[in-house]
Amino acid sequence: MWESFLAFIENSGMQWDQWIIAYLILLVPVIISMGMKLELHGELVKVSLRAVVQLLFIALLLLPIFAGHWSLKLLIILVMILMGARVSWERGREIPGAFVTSLLAMSMSTVSIIGVFLLSGGLENQANIAIPIFGMLVGNASRSIALLFSRTLSDFSSQQEMVEALMLDGMDFRSAMRIPMQMSMKTALVPRIDSLKTLGIVHIPGAMAGMMVAGASPLEAAGYQILIFFGIIASSAIATIITNYRSYRLLFLSTYPHLHWKQ
Numbered sequence: 001m002w003e004s005f006l007a008f009i010e011n012s013g014m015q016w017d018q019w020i021i022a023y024l025i026l027l028v029p030v031i032i033s034m035g036m037k038l039e040l041h042g043e044l045v046k047v048s049l050r051a052v053v054q055l056l057f058i059a060l061l062l063l064p065i066f067a068g069h070w071s072l073k074l075l076i077i078l079v080m081i082l083m084g085a086r087v088s089w090e091r092g093r094e095i096p097g098a099f100v101t102s103l104l105a106m107s108m109s110t111v112s113i114i115g116v117f118l119l120s121g122g123l124e125n126q127a128n129i130a131i132p133i134f135g136m137l138v139g140n141a142s143r144s145i146a147l148l149f150s151r152t153l154s155d156f157s158s159q160q161e162m163v164e165a166l167m168l169d170g171m172d173f174r175s176a177m178r179i180p181m182q183m184s185m186k187t188a189l190v191p192r193i194d195s196l197k198t199l200g201i202v203h204i205p206g207a208m209a210g211m212m213v214a215g216a217s218p219l220e221a222a223g224y225q226i227l228i229f230f231g232i233i234a235s236s237a238i239a240t241i242i243t244n245y246r247s248y249r250l251l252f253l254s255t256y257p258h259l260h261w262k263q
Contacts, residue, residue, distance in 0.1 A: 019052070066127045073127050080135055081106050084142035092149025092247065096254045101246040102145050109238035110137040113231045122227050133207075133228055137235045140192060144236040145243050148188040152247045155180040177252075181244055188240040192233050199229060 026048055033041040065072045085103040092098040114134050117123040123130060156177075166176040199205060204212075207228050211221035 023048070062128075062131070065131070073131065076131060077134060080138045081110065084110075084138040088142045088145035088149065091146040092153065094153055095149060095247050096250040097246070098149060101243055101250070102142075102149075104246070105145055105239040105242035106138065106141055108242060109141050109235040110134060112238065113137055113235040117227065117231060133231070136207075136228060137231060140232045141235050141239040144188040144192060144240050147191070148184055148240050148243050149247065151184040151187040152244070152251070155184055156248065156251050177248055181248055185240055185244050188244075189233075189236060192236045196229060196233075199225075205229070 026044065030041040030044055033039070033044065065076055081103070085099060085106045088102045089099040092102070095101070114130060114137060117133070118125050118130060123133065205225050208221040208225035211224060212218055
């Protein structure tokens with residue numbers, strides 16, 4: 001059985017020299033930590049081993065999925081969405097219905113964008129292409145939703161007295177919270193937008209670098225990277241606007257159960 005496993009690893013294209021070189025490079029921060037008594041070398045070794053285990057696990061998991069039935073591909077997509085929603089929910093667990101909100105926003109934003117990519121021909125309908133890019137969309141949407149949850153809780157509490165005063169003057173809650181809702185949206189989207197400022201000039205992003213290492217034309221790699229980055233911003237925008245509206249609405253209904261959302 002062990003020989004069969006080793007043969008499987010060997011046939012999968014794994015190159016052990018890359019892993020060895022990577023750990024030799026990791027010795028640099030370990031030595032710096034030990035020399036300057038930063039006490040970080042133990043954590044560096046621990047998290048590096050954890051990263052290796054996690055990457056090997058997902059790599060071995062994806063090998064049969066890429067070659068397997070379509071139901072396996074659908075399963076990994078559902079798991080990605082659920083995990084992304086779970087991670088972002090941790091920042092907004094005090095908001096009523098936060099997990100459902102996160103799950104709804106994550107599903108609608110990522111599935112719609114990857115659907116446009118595939119139906120338009122922007123991406124080839126192949127699991128080894130679509131699933132990793134879908135994972136990028138989920139990861140970035142999850143971070144945007146988490147930022148929005150955090151800012152929503154803060155703004156709802158800090159602006160509550162002002163909003164109540166405006167409501168006493170006859171303004172509905174949604175209009176009174178317009179500015180805080182806009183600020184929450186900006187907070188969630190600015191990191192995604194700022195990532196475009198250094199794109200290409202300051203650093204060559206991962207997808208483009210990976211394609212060029214694999215032998216693709218730099219122009220072809222740049223096209224893929226632009227598609228991915230713009231898709232990330234679009235999916236994050238869709239996710240945050242859904243989360244923004246539902247979070248403030250549910251917070252309002254739980255705080256003022258005797259009032260209507262547009263009252």
